[in-house]
Amino acid sequence: MGGSDEAESICAGALRGVEELATKRLVLRRPMPADANAITAQANNAEVSRWLARMPHPYNRAHADTWIATVNAPQASECAFVITLAATGEIVGACGCGQMEDFDLPQLGYWIGQEHWGNGYATEAAHALIDHVFTASPCAVIGAGCRVANAASRRVIEKCGFQYAGLDMIESRFDGAVVPIFAFRLTRRTWQGLKSWAAA
Ligand SMILES: CC(C)(COP(=O)(O)OP(=O)(O)OC[C@H]1O[C@@H](n2cnc3c(N)ncnc32)[C@H](O)[C@@H]1OP(=O)(O)O)[C@@H](O)C(=O)NCCC(=O)NCCS
Known part of the structure; x- marks a missing residue:
């Protein structure tokens, strides 16, 4: 699914070497066990989980504990962050990038409460996560x-800056069925172009 000869594997371990990514209003930081209740409060919502391939619903504290342990495991194939408000530290969502079953390309994922x-x-x-992936890994x-x-x-x-790459099918945990998705891709070259245009 979405394969490409120019794709170089993402190195989730290298990406996880960074603990925090700061933006104008947000701090993306590594999930910690103490975040489980706050994550559960935002994630236990069908309006969030219905759109995500792997998020369970209902979503309980044990799901959050498992997710935090999984993304922090040394062999984790994904680099994940909780998204927090810089002003208050409140957790408002999560995002990550990594190898997913059935996909050749590393996939970007996110949700907001x-x-x-x-x-x-x-x-x-x-934007911050994409910058991090292309800066800290050889991913193409x-x-x-x-x-x-x-x-x-x-x-x-x-x-x-992603470009449409076609229609695909994915297993939805929420629906218990295979569902259609729009697939997109962002090349390093496009990202570099967008960054330099923004700077100009
Ligand atoms: C999708 C999601 C992440 C968006 O989060 P968000 O913080 O509200 O997103 P942003 O504010 O950065 O941008 C949303 C954009 O979509 C637009 N938008 C929102 N609802 C829309 C709709 N029904 N139709 C068209 N555009 C819509 C907004 O206007 C905005 O675009 P703009 O900046 O050009 O005005 C959030 O709704 C969510 O978590 N949904 C459930 C989980 C999910 O879908 N995750 C992604 C799985 S692929």
């Missing part, structure tokens, strides 16, 4: 996908 939607947080966090292409009805996520993906 519903009460925090519409503030630009997903885009701001994704990042993939991203969204359910075909997920217009908000599609918009986030497009605001990050």
Whole structure:
């Protein structure tokens, strides 16, 4: 799915060497066991989980504990961060990038708690994570996908410079079925172009 000869594998271990990514309004930091309740409070919402391939629903404290342990394991294939507000430290969501089953390209993923939607947080966090992936790893292409009805996520993906790569199918844990997704890709070359245009 979404394979490419130019794709070099992401090194999740190298990406996890960075503990924090700071943006104008957010701090993306490594998830800690003490975050489990706050993550559960935001993630236990069908309006969030229905759009994510792997998020369980209902989402309980044990799910958060497992996720935190999994993404912090030395062999983890994903680099994940909780997204927090710089001003208060409040957890508003999570994001990550890494190898996912059924995908050749490392995939970008994110979610924001519903009460925090519409503030630009997903885009701001994704920009920081993408910069980190291309800066700290030799990865040549990042993939991203969204359910075909997920217009908000599609918009986030497009605001990050991804280009449409076609229709794909993915197993949805929420639906217990295979569902269609729009697939996107962002090459290092495009990212470099966007960065230099922004600087100019
Ligand atoms: C998708 C999601 C991450 C967006 O988070 P967010 O912080 O609100 O996103 P942003 O504010 O950065 O950007 C959202 C964009 O989508 C647009 N948007 C929101 N709802 C929309 C809709 N129904 N139709 C079209 N565009 C929509 C917003 O206007 C904004 O674009 P703009 O900046 O051009 O105005 C959030 O809704 C979420 O977590 N959803 C559930 C989980 C999920 O879908 N994760 C992604 C899986 S692929």
